Amino acid sequence: MKIQKFRKRIGLIGFGCVGQGLYDVVEANRHLGWEIGSICVKDKDKPRSLPASSFTYNVQEVLQDASLDIIAELISDPAEALGIIRQALQQGRTVVSANKKVISENLPELIQLQQRYGGVLLYEASVCGSIPVLRTLEAYYGSEPLVEVRGILNGSSNYILSKLHAERGSYHSALRQAQELGFAEADPALDVEGGDALHKLCILAAHAYGVLVHPEDVLHFGIQHISPEAIELADVLKCRIKLVGSLKAVAHGQVVLQVIPTFIPAGDALYDVEAEFNGLEVEARFAGKQFLKGRGAGSHPTGSAVWADVAAAVRGYRYTYPKLCTNQATVTAGDTGLTILLQGEPEQIAKFLEQVPSEALFQSQDQSQVILSLSPQQLGQHAAFLKQQGVFVAAIPANVSLDKIPERLKAEEILPVETL
Ligand SMILES: NC(=O)c1ccc[n+]([C@@H]2O[C@H](COP(=O)([O-])OP(=O)(O)OC[C@H]3O[C@@H](n4cnc5c(N)ncnc54)[C@H](OP(=O)(O)O)[C@@H]3O)[C@@H](O)[C@H]2O)c1
Numbered sequence: 001m002k003i004q005k006f007r008k009r010i011g012l013i014g015f016g017c018v019g020q021g022l023y024d025v026v027e028a029n030r031h032l033g034w035e036i037g038s039i040c041v042k043d044k045d046k047p048r049s050l051p052a053s054s055f056t057y058n059v060q061e062v063l064q065d066a067s068l069d070i071i072a073e074l075i076s077d078p079a080e081a082l083g084i085i086r087q088a089l090q091q092g093r094t095v096v097s098a099n100k101k102v103i104s105e106n107l108p109e110l111i112q113l114q115q116r117y118g119g120v121l122l123y124e125a126s127v128c129g130s131i132p133v134l135r136t137l138e139a140y141y142g143s144e145p146l147v148e149v150r151g152i153l154n155g156s157s158n159y160i161l162s163k164l165h166a167e168r169g170s171y172h173s174a175l176r177q178a179q180e181l182g183f184a185e186a187d188p189a190l191d192v193e194g195g196d197a198l199h200k201l202c203i204l205a206a207h208a209y210g211v212l213v214h215p216e217d218v219l220h221f222g223i224q225h226i227s228p229e230a231i232e233l234a235d236v237l238k239c240r241i242k243l244v245g246s247l248k249a250v251a252h253g254q255v256v257l258q259v260i261p262t263f264i265p266a267g268d269a270l271y272d273v274e275a276e277f278n279g280l281e282v283e284a285r286f287a288g289k290q291f292l293k294g295r296g297a298g299s300h301p302t303g304s305a306v307w308a309d310v311a312a313a314v315r316g317y318r319y320t321y322p323k324l325c326t327n328q329a330t331v332t333a334g335d336t337g338l339t340i341l342l343q344g345e346p347e348q349i350a351k352f353l354e355q356v357p358s359e360a361l362f363q364s365q366d367q368s369q370v371i372l373s374l375s376p377q378q379l380g381q382h383a384a385f386l387k388q389q390g391v392f393v394a395a396i397p398a399n400v401s402l403d404k405i406p407e408r409l410k411a412e413e414i415l416p417v418e419t420l
Contacts, residue, residue: 009037014074021303130301142322150246151280194222210323344391
């Protein structure tokens with residue numbers, strides 16, 4: 001009997017940070033029978049690490065090439081990426097992607113296209129880079145109810161926050177360093193305003209709870225308005241501020257989703273996730289807590305996650321969305337009160353306090369900082385106002401004791417006023 005040699009060809013669309021990373025991983029595995037059959041890019045004048053003859057500039061040449069076994073969509077243009085994924089799925093093809101914005105905003109349609117035309121879409125690299133979070137949620141936790149899933153989902157903002165805690169510099173210089181090291185984009189808005197973490201959270205929601213939610217409908221805040229005073233306050237409370245995305249099961253099959261800077265106390269699994277790393281804690285009803293940590297971005301870590309999808313797909317792996325088929329959880333804002341720190345211009349905080357009937361737990365004399373208890377509805381209703389006015393918003397969880405605040409602040413004069 002003649003055994004046919006394994007030979008699989010990948011069509012690569014996009015040859016930037018992740019595309020080059022995938023290329024390197026595939027080249028290192030050539031002896032296993034893999035090859036990049038075709039590479040599509042956009043800019044004809046860009047200097048490349050491969051000869052010009054290696055590239056096409058016409059995406060249809062890749063999409064129409066029947067000799068390719070799998071399409072890797074790794075481009076930076078979301079609208080174009082959606083068109084490519086749609087077309088590939090309509091052809092019943094197997095496509096892998098790392099594009100969290102496209103996937104989170106279009107997941108219902110992308111699931112339907114797979115069901116209708118029999119194609120396959122995998123996107124492990126879109127959430128937490130190299131960490132196998134989606135495969136873990138699907139394959140391992142597919143039938144166990146989850147209590148909570150929360151994590152540090154954005155490496156750029158985590159790098160900035162780590163820098164602020166370690167060096168006490170300004171937000172803008174920490175952002176500049178993140179950009180110089182390639183951890184943040186030239187336009188960092190999606191990272192620092194919480195949008196990137198939000199996209200990942202919505203993808204996690206589908207796999208962890210069977211919830212299909214559009215990012216626009218989820219409460220989210222970023223770190224762009226953080227001040228040195230917030231970092232100092234976190235130090236006093238023996239916490240680090242982290243941008244946390246969380247999914248929490250509450251009563252009646254409902255799930256609360258949010259992305260918000262959060263005071264994380266020492267001892268919490270997320271406390272030690274530093275710099276560009278990501279971390280995800282999964283709490284299952286029977287298995288208890290488990291924690292995954294690793295590189296959330298970067299050329300080779302992300303390329304490796306795409307490669308894992310490529311290799312799994314040719315072995316017949318596909319997402320079955322087990323919670324979507326069984327649970328059908330719904331999204332709620334929740335009704336548990338939140339302890340929230342607001343920091344910003346005193347006039348803006350005063351305006352907020354006028355609009356929102358609530359009792360401040362602590363308040364600086366100049367009203368630039370206030371800690372108060374708010375309902376999720378109150379926070380959601382005024383989120384746009386707080387963001388517009390440049391107010392930094394952070395959650396202080398119940399396991400962070402506020403008892404120490406007034407004494408310690410007075411004693412150490414950490415905040416600009418004598419009393420909180
Ligand atoms: N960077 C990371 O660490 C990371 C991590 C997780 C997920 N992702 C996701 O992975 C995807 C790729 O990100 P990246 O960082 O690799 O981006 P990138 O470095 O900016 O590279 C983007 C690539 O896409 C190509 N491209 C853009 N528009 C195109 C079009 N219309 N047709 C053909 N090619 C086009 C560009 O072509 P030219 O070379 O000609 O400009 C470039 O090669 C994005 O969805 C991103 O969100 C990135």
